[in-house]
Amino acid sequence: MWDEIPTFVEMKKDKQKEHILIIGAGLCGSLLGLRMVQRGYKVTLMEKRPDLREIHQDAGRSINLAFSDRGMKGIKLVGLEEEVKKLCIPMTGRMIHDKEGNTFLSPYSGRDNEYINSISRTDLNIMLLNAADQYDDLQVYFNEKCKDVDLKNATATFENYLTKKQQTITANVVLGADGAGSVVRKSMYLSKEFLFSFSQDYLEHGYKELTFPPAQDNEYRTEKNALHIWPRGRDMIIALPNLDGSFTVTLFIDYKNAPDSFESLNSPETITEYFNRQFPDAVPMMPELVKDFEENPVGPLGTIKCHPWSAFGKTCLLGDAAHSIVPFYGQGMNASFEDVVVFDETLEKYGDQGWEAVFTAFEKNRKPDTDAIADLAVDNFHEMKEHTAHPMFQEKRKLETAFEKEFPKEYSSKYSLVTFNDNIGYREAMIKGRAQNKAILNLLDDGKLPDTLSLKAKLKIVQQATNAIIHDDEVGRL
Amino acid sequence: MWDEIPTFVEMKKDKQKEHILIIGAGLCGSLLGLRMVQRGYKVTLMEKRPDLREIHQDAGRSINLAFSDRGMKGIKLVGLEEEVKKLCIPMTGRMIHDKEGNTFLSPYSGRDNEYINSISRTDLNIMLLNAADQYDDLQVYFNEKCKDVDLKNATATFENYLTKKQQTITANVVLGADGAGSVVRKSMYLSKEFLFSFSQDYLEHGYKELTFPPAQDNEYRTEKNALHIWPRGRDMIIALPNLDGSFTVTLFIDYKNAPDSFESLNSPETITEYFNRQFPDAVPMMPELVKDFEENPVGPLGTIKCHPWSAFGKTCLLGDAAHSIVPFYGQGMNASFEDVVVFDETLEKYGDQGWEAVFTAFEKNRKPDTDAIADLAVDNFHEMKEHTAHPMFQEKRKLETAFEKEFPKEYSSKYSLVTFNDNIGYREAMIKGRAQNKAILNLLDDGKLPDTLSLKAKLKIVQQATNAIIHDDEVGRL
Numbered sequence: 001m002w003d004e005i006p007t008f009v010e011m012k013k014d015k016q017k018e019h020i021l022i023i024g025a026g027l028c029g030s031l032l033g034l035r036m037v038q039r040g041y042k043v044t045l046m047e048k049r050p051d052l053r054e055i056h057q058d059a060g061r062s063i064n065l066a067f068s069d070r071g072m073k074g075i076k077l078v079g080l081e082e083e084v085k086k087l088c089i090p091m092t093g094r095m096i097h098d099k100e101g102n103t104f105l106s107p108y109s110g111r112d113n114e115y116i117n118s119i120s121r122t123d124l125n126i127m128l129l130n131a132a133d134q135y136d137d138l139q140v141y142f143n144e145k146c147k148d149v150d151l152k153n154a155t156a157t158f159e160n161y162l163t164k165k166q167q168t169i170t171a172n173v174v175l176g177a178d179g180a181g182s183v184v185r186k187s188m189y190l191s192k193e194f195l196f197s198f199s200q201d202y203l204e205h206g207y208k209e210l211t212f213p214p215a216q217d218n219e220y221r222t223e224k225n226a227l228h229i230w231p232r233g234r235d236m237i238i239a240l241p242n243l244d245g246s247f248t249v250t251l252f253i254d255y256k257n258a259p260d261s262f263e264s265l266n267s268p269e270t271i272t273e274y275f276n277r278q279f280p281d282a283v284p285m286m287p288e289l290v291k292d293f294e295e296n297p298v299g300p301l302g303t304i305k306c307h308p309w310s311a312f313g314k315t316c317l318l319g320d321a322a323h324s325i326v327p328f329y330g331q332g333m334n335a336s337f338e339d340v341v342v343f344d345e346t347l348e349k350y351g352d353q354g355w356e357a358v359f360t361a362f363e364k365n366r367k368p369d370t371d372a373i374a375d376l377a378v379d380n381f382h383e384m385k386e387h388t389a390h391p392m393f394q395e396k397r398k399l400e401t402a403f404e405k406e407f408p409k410e411y412s413s414k415y416s417l418v419t420f421n422d423n424i425g426y427r428e429a430m431i432k433g434r435a436q437n438k439a440i441l442n443l444l445d446d447g448k449l450p451d452t453l454s455l456k457a458k459l460k461i462v463q464q465a466t467n468a469i470i471h472d473d474e475v476g477r478l
Numbered sequence: 479m480w481d482e483i484p485t486f487v488e489m490k491k492d493k494q495k496e497h498i499l500i501i502g503a504g505l506c507g508s509l510l511g512l513r514m515v516q517r518g519y520k521v522t523l524m525e526k527r528p529d530l531r532e533i534h535q536d537a538g539r540s541i542n543l544a545f546s547d548r549g550m551k552g553i554k555l556v557g558l559e560e561e562v563k564k565l566c567i568p569m570t571g572r573m574i575h576d577k578e579g580n581t582f583l584s585p586y587s588g589r590d591n592e593y594i595n596s597i598s599r600t601d602l603n604i605m606l607l608n609a610a611d612q613y614d615d616l617q618v619y620f621n622e623k624c625k626d627v628d629l630k631n632a633t634a635t636f637e638n639y640l641t642k643k644q645q646t647i648t649a650n651v652v653l654g655a656d657g658a659g660s661v662v663r664k665s666m667y668l669s670k671e672f673l674f675s676f677s678q679d680y681l682e683h684g685y686k687e688l689t690f691p692p693a694q695d696n697e698y699r700t701e702k703n704a705l706h707i708w709p710r711g712r713d714m715i716i717a718l719p720n721l722d723g724s725f726t727v728t729l730f731i732d733y734k735n736a737p738d739s740f741e742s743l744n745s746p747e748t749i750t751e752y753f754n755r756q757f758p759d760a761v762p763m764m765p766e767l768v769k770d771f772e773e774n775p776v777g778p779l780g781t782i783k784c785h786p787w788s789a790f791g792k793t794c795l796l797g798d799a800a801h802s803i804v805p806f807y808g809q810g811m812n813a814s815f816e817d818v819v820v821f822d823e824t825l826e827k828y829g830d831q832g833w834e835a836v837f838t839a840f841e842k843n844r845k846p847d848t849d850a851i852a853d854l855a856v857d858n859f860h861e862m863k864e865h866t867a868h869p870m871f872q873e874k875r876k877l878e879t880a881f882e883k884e885f886p887k888e889y890s891s892k893y894s895l896v897t898f899n900d901n902i903g904y905r906e907a908m909i910k911g912r913a914q915n916k917a918i919l920n921l922l923d924d925g926k927l928p929d930t931l932s933l934k935a936k937l938k939i940v941q942q943a944t945n946a947i948i949h950d951d952e953v954g955r956l
Binding site: 195196197198199200201202255300302305387390392393434437438439441442445472473475476478 | 954
């Protein structure tokens with residue numbers, strides 16, 4: 001796809017360059033800026049934080065991500081496929097740790113080429129910023145806090161954290177890629193000129209980052225190529241590998257009003273007792289457990305949705321600014337990168353009709369999918385902390401893995417549809433994936449998939465039941 | 479129930495009277511104030527609008543409501559059952575008007591005693607305010623705009639619209655019954671001390687009020703005892719009777735981006751052409767159509783949900799402040815009145831554990847039900863404007879009405895469960911009602927309810943299919 005797009009030099013000849021102001025140079029804004037400059041626009045990227053190539057930030061906040069196919073589509077679009085691979089650690093499945101310290105690996109797919117990757121948010125962002133530096137027509141400014149957005153006139157005012165100087169920039173359009181706390185979205189929310197639907201939904205749980213440091217000689221303390229989960233019903237810890245031999249560990253637990261909570265874990269004794277009781281095999285891997293726990297902040301887990309994403313044909317939201325999701329499907333960054341791909345396709349298709357047409361078509365096409373991944377991500381929280389430990393859930397996963405292994409072209413689980421089938425949207429993946437789950441769980445519950453049946457026969461029964469569920473839901477919608 | 483509660487005089491002896499500050503003297507706040515003073519509290523009610531017994535307000539905003547069983551439960555609680563009946567006009571079903579001017583009545587229930595009532599919002603509010611005037615310990619102040627709420631200290635500041643004087647009131651607790659635009663809720667939203675989940679969701683449609691004035695001698699221009707609907711797929715008008723022989727008519731149509739919309743209906747010609755094309759039999763009943771259309775404002779249709787409803791054990795939201803819903807189930811006021819009933823029961827049960835326990839238990843018990851009615855109300859929009867005109871939907875309704883008539887104790891439709899079965903909550907009504915709908919529609923679609931079957935046999939098949947749907951959903955949730 002990359003090869004088919006006219007190069008920057010060719011496009012420059014054709015038209016007066018339009019100026020795009022992108023607010024936010026995180027993962028989404030950087031990728032978007034790169035793609036826009038490649039398409040021949042003049043791009044200004046304004047970032048409120050310092051340049052993370054100069055100043056280390058965000059210690060104690062979850063910093064590794066699960067990079068997968070939808071994210072790769074975005075990276076390919078800007079030609080950085082080979083670069084990104086150097087940052088990736090493949091994770092082939094979930095390694096489940098029970099209370100007795102037993103482990104088993106639940107593969108993400110029955111197909112060998114389907115796995116996700118642990119990647120550092122910082123390393124990925126640096127890669128994108130370095131790539132951006134190659135373009136004269138893409139300028140990135142750091143420490144620039146957006147104070148105000150004039151939605152109608154594609155104008156924004158910034159204040160520099162260091163110099164305190166203010167500046168106002170007017171562009172042809174403003175793209176808000178300024179994340180979950182988006183200032184651009186907030187100015188839409190406050191606008192009196194149109195109705196703005198908006199939701200922020202917090203889980204009762206918060207998260208805290210911990211760590212398994214590398215063992216001697218930078219060895220990994222547990223299986224490197226897996227996403228580790230200690231599911232305990234209401235709470236859990238997870239661990240993802242880093243390139244240096246460490247794991248980033250995250251605890252998810254209620255804020256309060258639960259037997260164990262961030263409120264109740266308020267002393268070295270209660271912290272130690274809780275971890276020894278719930279995660280005994282993880283404790284020896286966390287020599288600095290109490291110190292990390294006491295020093296690192298608690299983060300909230302929220303979902304944000306809104307509508308419309310654009311205003312006056314002049315301003316549009318992308319990425320977390322338009323849709324923030326909880327991290328449990330490992331799809332937040334992937335969804336944002338896929339936004340850039342869809343936005344790019346929309347620009348290709350509707351660009352000659354003007355920005356308003358592009359923005360409207362982009363949201364219309366994209367929002368059903370980002371709404372779906374938001375809901376799927378909340379589902380997956382319950383799946384990870386609770387269902388992964390349930391025998392019937394495990395039986396379902398085994399059956400699905402066998403289907404994928406034996407009939408790789410005929411079956412994909414919900415996880416696989418969401419994560420590895422970037423040819424279909426999240427919404428289609430959700431509808432089909434949920435129906436499959438419901439079909440298998442009910443067939444198992446009713447004893448309708450006995451071992452006497454061949455795997456092929458089981459697949460046929462599951463497919464028929466899945467189609468019946470989808471059909472009945474459609475008819476029942478009247 | 480009313481008789482069992484100790485009277486005000488008896489309770490006063492027992493304890494130092496606590497002071498309850500209620501913000502908002504609309505329907506919910508007035509009923510709540512009445513009930514609280516009856517329980518022996520000292521109550522101050524602060525209302526931002528003028529006293530509607532003195533100044534007529536809200537012309538052109540939808541002012542009649544569908545009063546039904548859940549609302550009556552609240553009215554009974556304060557002993558105003560006989561008073562309210564004088565204000566009610568029974569509506570026994572939906573009168574559907576097609577484009578050719580044909581009408582048919584779709585009863586709300588097969589049971590004769592199950593109907594809803596058209597009632598004037600203003601008359602109902604006046605009745606409650608007049609009742610409130612009977613209590614020395616209940617003071618109502620009008621024209622008092624709430625400027626600020628101190629959630630932690632049960633303190634609020636008001637400014638009088640007329641005198642511009644400010645006053646600050648501190649009470650034992652503040653109850654926010656200040657409606658969809660709640661200032662109390664807004665101060666929770668802005669608090670940095672806790673996570674506040676919040677959503678506002680607007681439909682693409684807005685509404686505008688119109689009227690069928692009385693005919694000669696105050697006769698009704700169409701059937702008095704029905705809720706009239708002109709369903710046209712994307713848009714519709716409805717009409718509800720008033721005591722004076724008029725009908726309040728409401729148009730629901732897209733704001734913009736549709737073949738017909740508030741944006742496109744921008745001249746006497748376009749307005750007249752649209753009504754003649756879509757609602758020809760209604761036009762003769764609207765002699766002032768163009769004038770009303772041009773003078774009356776367009777209102778938005780939004781759903782608001784939030785969590786938590788209370789803060790610091792000092793402040794709690796009730797009614798529309800906690801949950802605003804679209805009007806299509808006729809349940810907004812009924813849900814708010816039922817809030818007061820549930821709040822009263824919770825106070826009875828947990829009152830001795832303090833206000834924080836009461837507020838927490840109230841929300842935990844009530845929120846699943848108000849979330850459900852919010853979703854049901856949006857469903858009903860699509861049902862009213864679109865599905866009521868669909869043959870299979872009509873067939874379903876006929877069958878359900880027959881079930882209710884012949885087997886009144888064995889079957890209640892979703893509408894009946896929501897509207898007339900106040901012994902079960904909205905959530906239970908939703909789960910059962912949706913499953914029944916899905917069962918019947920699929921059975922009809924599959925030809926599994928042929929006329930050769932007896933009604934009893936059909937009922938049994940529907941009940942079995944409904945239970946199977948509920949069971950499969952539960953198993954599939956893993």
